[in-house]
Amino acid sequence: MFQTVLPYILSGISVGGQYALIAIGYTMVYGILRLINFAHGDVFMVAGILMVYITASGVPLYISIPLVLVLTALIGFVIERVAYKPLREAPRMSIMISAIGVSYTLQNLVLYITGGLNQQYPTVPWISESVTIFGATTKVVTLVTPVLTLVLVVLLVTLINHTKVGMAMRAVSKDFETSQLMGIRINSVISATFVIGSFLAAVGSVLYFTNYTTVIQTSGAMPGLKAFVAAVFGGIGSIPGAVVGAFIIGICENIIKGLDIILIKAGISSSMLGLTTFSDAFTFALLIVILVVKPTGLFGEKTTDKV
Numbered sequence: 001m002f003q004t005v006l007p008y009i010l011s012g013i014s015v016g017g018q019y020a021l022i023a024i025g026y027t028m029v030y031g032i033l034r035l036i037n038f039a040h041g042d043v044f045m046v047a048g049i050l051m052v053y054i055t056a057s058g059v060p061l062y063i064s065i066p067l068v069l070v071l072t073a074l075i076g077f078v079i080e081r082v083a084y085k086p087l088r089e090a091p092r093m094s095i096m097i098s099a100i101g102v103s104y105t106l107q108n109l110v111l112y113i114t115g116g117l118n119q120q121y122p123t124v125p126w127i128s129e130s131v132t133i134f135g136a137t138t139k140v141v142t143l144v145t146p147v148l149t150l151v152l153v154v155l156l157v158t159l160i161n162h163t164k165v166g167m168a169m170r171a172v173s174k175d176f177e178t179s180q181l182m183g184i185r186i187n188s189v190i191s192a193t194f195v196i197g198s199f200l201a202a203v204g205s206v207l208y209f210t211n212y213t214t215v216i217q218t219s220g221a222m223p224g225l226k227a228f229v230a231a232v233f234g235g236i237g238s239i240p241g242a243v244v245g246a247f248i249i250g251i252c253e254n255i256i257k258g259l260d261i262i263l264i265k266a267g268i269s270s271s272m273l274g275l276t277t278f279s280d281a282f283t284f285a286l287l288i289v290i291l292v293v294k295p296t297g298l299f300g301e302k303t304t305d306k307v
């Protein structure tokens with residue numbers, strides 16, 4: 001039984017780490033701007049497309065991977081400056097509509113470039129290789145993802161807690177107007193937030209598309225939505241919460257995907273089969289439950305509005 005469940009647990013941990021890297025971008029932007037950046041999943045997708053085209057042009061992987069990370073961070077910076085900065089004083093609904101507009105713009109640009117055809121993601125040496133753990137065969141990326149995710153999260157938390165940029169981010173997230181009056185360069189802090197979030201999404205894309213090797217214009221939609229649910233589940237605005245939420249969702253989702261096989265090997269009647277269909281539905285059902293039972297999420301803090 002253990003050997004039947006283990007591959008799904010390993011896959012869930014891997015996918016959870018990839019969701020976590022995307023979810024951090026959502027939670028950081030929300031923590032500072034109180035904005036859900038609906039284009040974030042598409043930035044993740046664009047990172048995958050960039051990798052496809054850069055490697056196809058003959059650039060070796062040891063150059064193309066860092067180049068994709070830098071370009072994706074730059075795209076995040078440009079999006080913030082072009083689509084969000086001009087609307088800083090506008091109603092929040094205007095910024096959300098702008099975010100949706102950016103999302104569809106990125107999707108349509110990629111559709112125009114690729115012609116809507118599936119793009120084959122390049123094979124990344126070593127992490128694409130297979131490995132056997134306790135009798136379960138998986139890819140090396142499955143083992144690398146949670147470790148790399150935790151390392152990046154520790155580095156990010158260290159940056160936020162022990163640097164001037166991090167102090168400025170914490171100040172802005174607590175009180176936007178007062179931070180401005182105290183001389184904090186709000187625009188620089190917000191840009192840094194988008195750059196960090198986009199960089200992490202690019203790292204997540206390298207890991208994700210090593211497992212799911214085709215990229216199309218909608219490839220960022222479902223991972224982006226699930227990462228958003230993970231951020232809400234963990235407590236939107238909380239980085240540890242986003243990471244924990246992502247791992248829980250990744251593991252549960254993959255166990256549900258393998259539930260039919262697990263039940264068959266456990267001797268359960270075949271009339272119980274078909275539960276795999278609900279692997280995606282589970283994520284969004286969980287979002288509804290969390291919003292009803294604990295709207296602030298696992299690690300979210302209650303906020304009180306001053307009158």
